[in-house]
Amino acid sequence: MKTYLTTTVAAIALAGAAHAEGSLNIYNWGNYTSPEMIEKFEQEYDIDVTITDYDSNTTALAKIEAGGHGFDIVVPTHSYMGVYIDKGLLMKPGIPEMENYGNISDQWKNVEWDPNREYSVPWQWGTTGVAVNKSAYDGDINTSAIFLDPPEELVGKVNVVPEMQDVMNLTLFYVGGEPCTTDKEMLKKARDVLIEAKPKWMSMDYGMTEKLSNGDVMASVNWNGSTFRARNNNEDVAYGYPKEGYPVWMDSAAVLSDAQNVENAKLFLNFIMDPENAAMLSSFARYANGIDGSEEFMPEDMKTAPEIVVPEDLKAAGRFTTACPAEAQEFYTAIWTELQK
Known part of the structure; x- marks a missing residue:
């Protein structure tokens, strides 16, 4: 070498x-x-x-x-x-x-x-945000409430990709916390929001490009490129940048x-x-x-796609998060394990 x-x-x-x-x-x-x-x-x-x-x-x-x-x-x-x-x-x-x-x-x-x-x-x-089929929901999509407190039109039609770090970080942003926190009260808030939201989800699956394209899923935590490809197949698909905060990776x-x-x-x-x-x-x-x-x-x-070009008023909400220290990672894993049950 x-x-x-x-x-x-x-x-x-x-x-x-x-x-x-x-x-x-x-x-x-x-x-x-x-x-x-x-x-x-x-x-x-x-x-x-x-x-x-x-x-x-x-x-x-x-x-x-x-x-x-x-x-x-x-x-x-x-x-x-x-x-x-x-x-x-x-x-x-x-x-x-x-x-x-x-x-x-x-x-x-x-x-x-x-x-x-x-x-x-x-x-x-890219970024991790939310993809929504506008034929099912025409409200504000720039929020993690799409999967953490789904509007009635999306209950039972939401997917959450099984990527722990992204989902945990989106949730912590949503409850007012920071990624990789070891604050037990903040982690409990994130855990409670996730556990309460899960019954309103349809699935926790990877590979949403085709399912969003076909209308099999009406909303999902998703990555910008995958959503871009889905929109190319179905013009009703749109990508939301959660104003509470979203990961850049x-x-x-x-x-x-x-x-x-x-x-x-x-x-x-x-x-x-x-x-x-x-x-x-x-x-x-x-x-x-x-x-x-x-x-x-x-x-x-690709030079003008809304999934690539972040709206000016939402750029500051994007956060490039680093690896979590061991203690925080243990908390993440415990919450994630409970969520999988």
Whole structure:
């Protein structure tokens, strides 16, 4: 590994060519990877890519910690990156020495959860809010009351994605608290609101793009890109930015410390830092990507989409939350476990 860190760009390219065959196993969020981009990578490097889906950060972390998974790359949200690093689950693949490293936007290059990008490269970033079918409800959608105190029109028609960190943070914002708080009174407020709201929900499922598109679900805690795709299929779908507060996040691709196809994984990280390839990710999943120059390759509608362009009066409500300390995480997990019953 140290040898790789000190090689030149030219040597990296040669090493990549020498190992450009075999396979690569990616563990990623479902319906989040551009098939077109994967096909391009496979053809360019003669590498067979297998993608396995997960539905939450907690699911992915548990699977990887258990070992024997066979994955090479994982795509955690920034708030989980520190956990992966502290547990020794990721390797340093020499990202700053990669040919396309300079394409990372300055705001995403030296980030708190991965200083100098030693472990990961940007995948995509966005927000977590609420998606609503306006044919079922035409009131204010810029509020977490959509799922925490659903209006009568939406009772029994609301989904909540099973992503603990997002749901807990939205709820804490709603009750006037802060993410990662250890204030037991505030946590009890959040817990009580969630427990009271749950009977009014329809489900706690991942993968809302198709269900929102088809009208199977009338509202959901959801991510902006997924909602964007649903609106493209159904003009009644709209995205709300909760005025009480909503999470801003980034997912990043990283090489697992027990990866079997390390050189192929390195090739892939460098590949997705190319602007045209990063644009394929965004064009498919409809999130921003953190790679300079990618905008010119993306669909025109991404420049004006309401799911991408945050209303001025709601920008300040967006919060980029960091990983919670252990004590807060324990409280989150206890509440989440009770909610699952």
